[in-house]
Amino acid sequence: MKTAKISALSGAQACSLALRQLRPAAVVSYRFRTQDNPVEFLARQAAIPHAEPLIRFASGPTSALSFSIGAARTGGRVILILDSGGLSPVSGLLGEASRLRLPLIINVISNTTSSATDLLIGGDCLQFHCTSVQEVYDANLVLSRLVEDGSVRLPVIIFQDESKISRFVENAAILPDSTTDKFITTIKYEHISPAPPLSAVPNQVEQKILEKFNSYSSLFAGISGRTLRMVEAEGPTESKTALVAVGPYAEIFGGVREYFKTRSTPLKTLLLKLYHPLPENQIKEFLVGISNVIIIEPLITSFGHSNLYNIIAGLLSGSGYNPNFVSLNLSRGNQEINTELLVKLLTNIE
Amino acid sequence: MTTATLPKDYSFYFTGFSRRGVRTATQILVEAALVEGCYIQLFDDNYVNKNDNEEVIWAKISSSPFKDRSRPGKFNGAVFLEPSLLGNPQIINPLSSADWLLLNTKISRRELAKTFKSPLVTYPFDASEIARYFMEDNFPGLVLLGGLLKIIPVVELSTIETVIRGIFKDRWETELLEKNIIALRMGFNEFSL
Numbered sequence: 001m002k003t004a005k006i007s008a009l010s011g012a013q014a015c016s017l018a019l020r021q022l023r024p025a026a027v028v029s030y031r032f033r034t035q036d037n038p039v040e041f042l043a044r045q046a047a048i049p050h051a052e053p054l055i056r057f058a059s060g061p062t063s064a065l066s067f068s069i070g071a072a073r074t075g076g077r078v079i080l081i082l083d084s085g086g087l088s089p090v091s092g093l094l095g096e097a098s099r100l101r102l103p104l105i106i107n108v109i110s111n112t113t114s115s116a117t118d119l120l121i122g123g124d125c126l127q128f129h130c131t132s133v134q135e136v137y138d139a140n141l142v143l144s145r146l147v148e149d150g151s152v153r154l155p156v157i158i159f160q161d162e163s164k165i166s167r168f169v170e171n172a173a174i175l176p177d178s179t180t181d182k183f184i185t186t187i188k189y190e191h192i193s194p195a196p197p198l199s200a201v202p203n204q205v206e207q208k209i210l211e212k213f214n215s216y217s218s219l220f221a222g223i224s225g226r227t228l229r230m231v232e233a234e235g236p237t238e239s240k241t242a243l244v245a246v247g248p249y250a251e252i253f254g255g256v257r258e259y260f261k262t263r264s265t266p267l268k269t270l271l272l273k274l275y276h277p278l279p280e281n282q283i284k285e286f287l288v289g290i291s292n293v294i295i296i297e298p299l300i301t302s303f304g305h306s307n308l309y310n311i312i313a314g315l316l317s318g319s320g321y322n323p324n325f326v327s328l329n330l331s332r333g334n335q336e337i338n339t340e341l342l343v344k345l346l347t348n349i350e
Numbered sequence: 351m352t353t354a355t356l357p358k359d360y361s362f363y364f365t366g367f368s369r370r371g372v373r374t375a376t377q378i379l380v381e382a383a384l385v386e387g388c389y390i391q392l393f394d395d396n397y398v399n400k401n402d403n404e405e406v407i408w409a410k411i412s413s414s415p416f417k418d419r420s421r422p423g424k425f426n427g428a429v430f431l432e433p434s435l436l437g438n439p440q441i442i443n444p445l446s447s448a449d450w451l452l453l454n455t456k457i458s459r460r461e462l463a464k465t466f467k468s469p470l471v472t473y474p475f476d477a478s479e480i481a482r483y484f485m486e487d488n489f490p491g492l493v494l495l496g497g498l499l500k501i502i503p504v505v506e507l508s509t510i511e512t513v514i515r516g517i518f519k520d521r522w523e524t525e526l527l528e529k530n531i532i533a534l535r536m537g538f539n540e541f542s543l
Contacts, residue, residue: 008380163393168393168419170391171384171390251419
């Protein structure tokens with residue numbers, strides 16, 4: 001195995017290196033905000049070619065996705081780069097990409113104000129929320145391989161938080177092209193030939209995706225020494241109180257866990273990275289014996305409040321567990337305030 | 351890559367006017383730390399503060415992996431490329447709990463001590479004069495970086511030189527590259543604690 005090169009990279013840089021290694025046939029992007037947006041950087045860098053890919057800056061998010069769908073149907077690997085503002089209007093059209101079983105690789109740079117929509121996107125897209133620069137790189141390689149698997153073939157949305165990842169610089173290990181070439185599938189025209197519709201039993205499809213996720217993650221570990229995980233569970237098993245959140249809230253967990261280390265009631269945390277399909281069994285196993293669950297979700301002003309809370313509460317409804325639920329809607333903006341708020345809440349529960 | 355053996359973890363911020371080399375100097379330092387086997391974090395605070403004229407870039411360097419990715423609550427020190435930024439309350443606020451300040455200025459240490467009280471140790475250094483002499487322009491970032499290595503011996507001077515050559519060999523003319531390296535060495539040689 002050739003050694004990976006450790007570099008100081010921002011999330012956008014690491015992502016662009018992974019996307020280049022995927023050797024896309026087309027890179028399509030639309031940036032919702034016009035000023036100083038990593039979307040354009042990412043698109044331009046990703047398109048720096050080994051073989052010249054097509055790069056297209058679309059006039060709107062719908063035209064970007066429509067173009068991507070068209071390009072993917074011709075048989076090439078297509079990468080779509082959007083920000084949250086651009087993702088929101090295309091959620092309906094994403095369903096079309098799923099129906100056509102197109103393995104689009106969609107990278108979304110999500111920011112604090114529009115993060116709410118990240119968890120509401122419908123369609124049968126896989127959704128993965130990265131928690132570090134390294135994970136953006138790894139996720140692009142592993143998940144592209146997963147969605148191009150003949151039995152999966154669905155779009156994947158890989159989210160990276162703009163302030164915590166896209167613009168954040170930290171150590172990241174980048175594999176040599178010669179190594180990733182052996183891992184990445186060579187797309188063939190027949191890959192995009194008509195595929196059967198998704199199973200009428202969604203749970204079976206989702207279970208298959210979860211199994212494939214683990215097998216490609218293990219395969220990737222063989223070349224990189226790192227596994228991509230769907231969830232991260234931490235804390236002692238005897239804990240009666242648990243925090244559950246999706247990727248970008250990882251920052252809050254550290255401070256709260258540190259505080260509760262010294263308390264009589266230790267804390268368990270579950271960070272969900274793969275949001276769709278939701279790793280339901282792992283969530284259920286994590287919540288066994290828990291009396292109080294706090295679910296942290298984005299702050300939304302219009303609709304869709306407590307989406308994750310409702311899903312998890314629904315999951316447990318038939319299982320015999322009946323913990324106390326607290327649904328907490330937090331902005332990702334101020335980590336210190338969020339941590340303080342959570343510590344107060346948890347102390348009260350205690 | 352060697353294994354880093356830093357005596358402690360470092361957190362600091364560089365600040366100055368935009369397009370004066372603030373980001374470049376910080377990036378070079380963290381890249382050098384990375385070459386020496388450290389873990390690094392760097393973030394551009396301008397994205398948060400939405401200020402186009404002034405830059406604040408914070409960095410953390412450690413010999414072990416970081417437990418979090420948040421802005422440091424307490425900085426060890428700060429490097430000011432532009433002394434007038436001492437008038438910006440938002441930028442100087444973290445100095446209240448910092449250990450040292452490296453300031454690009456002609457003002458004497460005694461004068462500075464009247465403004466900044468102990469335990470903050472101030473290090474005035476006229477880096478602009480050296481930059482103007484060697485680079486014919488006011489880009490004091492690398493000169494200050496040379497001086498900084500005396501305050502926090504976080505990496506070897508030679509590693510920084512290697513990193514500069516690695517990053518800029520394709521972007522800068524050879525003459526400009528050498529001028530920058532001389533400015534860095536002069537900063538290191540001329541600065542005294």
